Amino acid sequence: xxxxxxxxxSVLAVSYVSAQTGGTEKRVFEGAMILAxxxxxxxxxxxxxxxxxxxxxxxxxxxxxxxxxxxxxxxxDIHYLYLDKDFRPMKREGDDLIAKxxxxxxxxxxxxxxERAEVVMALRTIINLMxxxxxxxxxxxxxxxxxxxxxxILCYSGDTPKYNKRKHPVSxxxxxxxxxxxxxxxxxxxxxxxxxxxxxSKAKQYSAGSLHDWAADMGKTANExxxxxxxxxxxPRIQRNDLxxxxxxxxxxxxxxxxxxxxxxxxxx
Amino acid sequence: xxxxxxxxxxxxxxxxxxxMAWGGFAHSAITEIAERNLTxxxxxxxxxxxxxxxxxxxxxxxxxxxxxxxxxxGKWHSNWMDENGALDVLNEKCAAYQTDRIWREMKNYKxxxxxxxxxxxxxxxxxxxxxxxxxxNVWPKKSHPQYYYHLTNNKGGKESFHKVWDADAIExxxxxxxxxxxxxxxxxxxxKEIKKICKGTPFKWATSSLPHAEETFDLTPEGxxxxxxxxxxxxxxxRICDEEAxxxxxxxxxxxxxxxxxxx
Numbered sequence: 159x160x161x162x163x164x165x166x167x168s169v170l171a172v173s174y175v176s177a178q179t180g181g182t183e184k185r186v187f188e189g190a191m192i193l194a195x196x197x198x199x200x201x202x203x204x205x206x207x208x209x210x211x212x213x214x215x216x217x218x219x220x221x222x223x224x225x226x227x228x229x230x231x232x233x234x235d236i237h238y239l240y241l242d243k244d245f246r247p248m249k250r251e252g253d254d255l256i257a258k259x260x261x262x263x264x265x266x267x268x269x270x271x272x273e274r275a276e277v278v279m280a281l282r283t284i285i286n287l288m289x290x291x292x293x294x295x296x297x298x299x300x301x302x303x304x305x306x307x308x309x310x311i312l313c314y315s316g317d318t319p320k321y322n323k324r325k326h327p328v329s330x331x332x333x334x335x336x337x338x339x340x341x342x343x344x345x346x347x348x349x350x351x352x353x354x355x356x357x358x359s360k361a362k363q364y365s366a367g368s369l370h371d372w373a374a375d376m377g378k379t380a381n382e383x384x385x386x387x388x389x390x391x392x393x394p395r396i397q398r399n400d401l402x403x404x405x406x407x408x409x410x411x412x413x414x415x416x417x418x419x420x421x422x423x424x425x426x427x
Numbered sequence: 428x429x430x431x432x433x434x435x436x437x438x439x440x441x442x443x444x445x446x447m448a449w450g451g452f453a454h455s456a457i458t459e460i461a462e463r464n465l466t467x468x469x470x471x472x473x474x475x476x477x478x479x480x481x482x483x484x485x486x487x488x489x490x491x492x493x494x495x496x497x498x499x500x501g502k503w504h505s506n507w508m509d510e511n512g513a514l515d516v517l518n519e520k521c522a523a524y525q526t527d528r529i530w531r532e533m534k535n536y537k538x539x540x541x542x543x544x545x546x547x548x549x550x551x552x553x554x555x556x557x558x559x560x561x562x563x564n565v566w567p568k569k570s571h572p573q574y575y576y577h578l579t580n581n582k583g584g585k586e587s588f589h590k591v592w593d594a595d596a597i598e599x600x601x602x603x604x605x606x607x608x609x610x611x612x613x614x615x616x617x618x619k620e621i622k623k624i625c626k627g628t629p630f631k632w633a634t635s636s637l638p639h640a641e642e643t644f645d646l647t648p649e650g651x652x653x654x655x656x657x658x659x660x661x662x663x664x665x666r667i668c669d670e671e672a673x674x675x676x677x678x679x680x681x682x683x684x685x686x687x688x689x690x691x
Binding site for chain 2: 343347356396399406
């Protein structure tokens, strides 16, 4: 019986993870990538196109795909943004999201004389890690010990009477994909339109500053969230619903910031 | 061991899309059709009050129906019939009744608070869609007991009649369709045709959809295996859903355009 239960759990876990990395979740990120593309300068567009082709949406998953094919040399830790109590990037042994972005930026900046494949890989790494750092579930704060590893919260997983009676344990880093699942069939372009409509007036505010400023902003934003988000936190339905707007705002930040970063890299040579 | 099973149930529950009226796909498609048919002035006002596109709020009413103070609106998602099988126009639970009420009240939206207007828009986005769903028509059990029956599947298990019409039929053979594609292919009516289907009131719209709703009982009779319907049956089911969804999209735009029209 125990073996059967373990088997069922593993099957469901695999299908669950697949569902998160495919299908509708992708569309929300695709929206951020399309937003970035729309906000690139003409030079930036030409630069990105010359290295990554028409669309760089698939690059959101670049490092994950390497991991899946067992071609990665990094650990899963690279996908998390670690910040100290002043919201500065923590110096970490081994894989470090901010250090890796900076290393990749240096490769792209000094691209002359380098192998094209190396530059492409660096650009894809930037896109993947910039996406990761804009997921609140991927922000880890030294000042909030429970944020330093994934934990489970309890929330309603559906809106029918069947799901109405009890809350279910959900991984904090995975929780955010619930909003993508609510909108099957939506396209990245539709979400990009929505991000522009809802957050376009703040584009300059979001993209001002440096990579470290953006990381600090994510840290401060996460810090507010971690005032209530903790292991076994029972999330009221209204809070789960209202957080959708918040999550999409982070996607808009990602789009506008990525455009600025890619434009800067395009001009670097 | 008990913990393990709780974990399995949780995984299963969280992996499944929230089952909702008209399904997430249909609601998103209807709002996309509406979004494409808004006038500039309506779009501007909707942006002012909602700060998002219509699809963003397509299923807002489903998500908030168990949340105070919106709980009473949880009963407005269907059309209700009287003993004679006609639309019960005095029933406050009726989606058509609430759509009509809100539409009329919104004619004076300028005298309402920002939050009132916002809430009314959120209701309309969902109600106009739900009142067109073939599985959202409720007859009294005495006169139409078939509404309360179940379907089956290949394993002999119980399947919900409501879900087949709500979410399954519109997506038959279209698993990879986006709502953008759906709107491109389905919402192709001429201005004259659009004008024709938008004529009248929500009560008239709901009444004109009743033949489709009644046909659902013939197409998917009690106890029938939902996985064994013929190709023709599936096509007919899908056609019904498409016709209703497209009408809902145009009508939603019409309601919004009328509310925010400066030419009164």
